[in-house]
Amino acid sequence: MAAETEYEPVIGLEIHVQLKTRTKMFCGCELSFGDPPNTHTCPRCLGLPGTLPVINAQAVHYGIMIGLALGSQIAARSQFHRKNYFYPDLPKGYQISQYDVPLCSGGRLGEVRIHRVHLEEDAAKLVHAGSSGRIHGAERSAVDFNRGGTPLAEIVTEPDLRSAEAAREWLTLLRTTLRAIGVSDVNMEEGSLRCDANVSLRPVGSSELGTKTELKNMNSFRFLAQGIRAEVERQTELLRSGRPVQQETLHFDPASGSLTPLRSKEEAHDYRYFPEPDLVPLEATAEMIDAARAQLPELPSARAERFAGALGLPAERARELAFRPELGDFFEVALAADAGAEPAALANWMQTLVERLGDGADPASSLVTPQAFASLVAMVSEKAISRDAGREVIELLVAEGGDPGTIVEREGLGAISADDDSLSAVVAAALAADPAAAEQVRSGNMKAMGPLVGYVMRETKGRADGGEINRLIREQLGL
Numbered sequence: 001m002a003a004e005t006e007y008e009p010v011i012g013l014e015i016h017v018q019l020k021t022r023t024k025m026f027c028g029c030e031l032s033f034g035d036p037p038n039t040h041t042c043p044r045c046l047g048l049p050g051t052l053p054v055i056n057a058q059a060v061h062y063g064i065m066i067g068l069a070l071g072s073q074i075a076a077r078s079q080f081h082r083k084n085y086f087y088p089d090l091p092k093g094y095q096i097s098q099y100d101v102p103l104c105s106g107g108r109l110g111e112v113r114i115h116r117v118h119l120e121e122d123a124a125k126l127v128h129a130g131s132s133g134r135i136h137g138a139e140r141s142a143v144d145f146n147r148g149g150t151p152l153a154e155i156v157t158e159p160d161l162r163s164a165e166a167a168r169e170w171l172t173l174l175r176t177t178l179r180a181i182g183v184s185d186v187n188m189e190e191g192s193l194r195c196d197a198n199v200s201l202r203p204v205g206s207s208e209l210g211t212k213t214e215l216k217n218m219n220s221f222r223f224l225a226q227g228i229r230a231e232v233e234r235q236t237e238l239l240r241s242g243r244p245v246q247q248e249t250l251h252f253d254p255a256s257g258s259l260t261p262l263r264s265k266e267e268a269h270d271y272r273y274f275p276e277p278d279l280v281p282l283e284a285t286a287e288m289i290d291a292a293r294a295q296l297p298e299l300p301s302a303r304a305e306r307f308a309g310a311l312g313l314p315a316e317r318a319r320e321l322a323f324r325p326e327l328g329d330f331f332e333v334a335l336a337a338d339a340g341a342e343p344a345a346l347a348n349w350m351q352t353l354v355e356r357l358g359d360g361a362d363p364a365s366s367l368v369t370p371q372a373f374a375s376l377v378a379m380v381s382e383k384a385i386s387r388d389a390g391r392e393v394i395e396l397l398v399a400e401g402g403d404p405g406t407i408v409e410r411e412g413l414g415a416i417s418a419d420d421d422s423l424s425a426v427v428a429a430a431l432a433a434d435p436a437a438a439e440q441v442r443s444g445n446m447k448a449m450g451p452l453v454g455y456v457m458r459e460t461k462g463r464a465d466g467g468e469i470n471r472l473i474r475e476q477l478g479l
């Protein structure tokens with residue numbers, strides 16, 4: 001019997017990023033989040049007849065910064081178009097966007113190629129009063145135009161992702177990069193970062209693309225991965241049973257895990273794009289590009305490469321530190337403290353510190369200073385204290401701050417060194433207490449080391465070094 005065809009997912013992302021400018025894309029209204037509805041509007045962003053758009057220079061600057069951070073080509077002249085469609089959140093009846101000549105083309109971030117980045121304006125926000133909610137005493141929907149006209153950068157990737165997990169991981173890198181360059185709050189829950197996914201399947205080994213569907217607005221990293229997984233499963237079932245995938249736009253409901261069609265996917269001609277007649281082409285001058293480049297900090301992917309290359313950290317550890325700038329910064333200050341700790345050891349202990357501080361905590365706002373942290377790691381590396389003691393000191397540092405040397409002294413956590421007779425005596429006691437285990441180790445069963453080492457650790461309250469205990473056990477057994 002022939003094996004079932006294996007399919008591989010082909011995933012591309014379209015990300016909308018609200019830019020953190022002071023004012024809207026084409027008018028002077030201030031951006032707001034959480035202000036009373038319809039308090040940040042003017043004739044222009046309400047689409048009243050006779051008004052004219054003016055391009056927000058700060059939004060263009062941010063758009064160029066994004067393009068440079070993603071390695072895109074910046075177009076010397078790009079064009080705004082009208083994208084026509086009717087919807088209550090779009091008072092003009094069209095959105096000003098970019099079409100055939102976007103601000104940025106091409107590029108790459110990590111393993112994923114960038115197709116384009118263009119600028120556009122956000123739609124207003126529809127507020128639907130469900131059966132429980134009421135607006136002005138009735139069940140209805142209302143429009144909040146505060147969001148209408150907010151500057152957006154739309155980032156479109158090539159279909160280079162092959163799994164839900166890879167998509168989630170890559171979006172994390174993108175968010176970290178955008179946060180590092182300071183162009184957006186990039187908060188998925190608040191909608192300043194929104195992600196759609198294009199998903200198709202193809203037989204493994206094929207280079208042709210299958211029919212894709214578009215998953216709309218998954219508003220958290222978890223939902224993005226869940227939605228893609230559900231869609232890959234749905235398409236796999238369709239294809240295996242010989243049914244075609246329809247090109248359509250789908251909504252993922254994380255509560256039920258179900259995918260429901262929103263509409264059959266529009267083609268570009270449905271939008272009747274034409275050049276925005278009220279705006280001249282956007283010219284990105286060399287001065288504008290230089291100014292944007294001058295504002296770029298070291299990007300997270302470059303920092304990860306530096307951590308892995310120059311400092312020799314394992315790639316995954318390097319990314320963990322570089323993709324959370326607050327961790328990368330703390331790590332670098334600790335390294336610069338020059339306490340004698342190796343970069344790799346510091347990076348390992350960063351993980352312990354992060355666990356103790358709790359998820360998402362910024363070590364810089366804890367009681368642990370980078371200098372104290374560095375000297376603690378150096379003490380462990382020099383075997384002045386054991387790893388277990390090191391973990392205990394971290395806990396105390398997190399709770400009360402201070403100097404690790406003082407804490408070690410006060411708590412009596414200093415290591416019992418190998419040339420200390422008392423450690424030899426404890427090892428001898430361990431062998432005497434468990435002669436069976438001792439005999440097994442002597443005959444070559446190294447698994448029996450466990451209980452013996454455990455005994456010594458208990459007796460010394462974790463102050464002895466595991467390697468030294470091992471060495472003494474072998475020595476005393478004549479191995």
Ligand SMILES: [Zn+2]
Pocket residue numbers: 024027028029040041042043044045046149
């Ligand atoms: Zn306005």
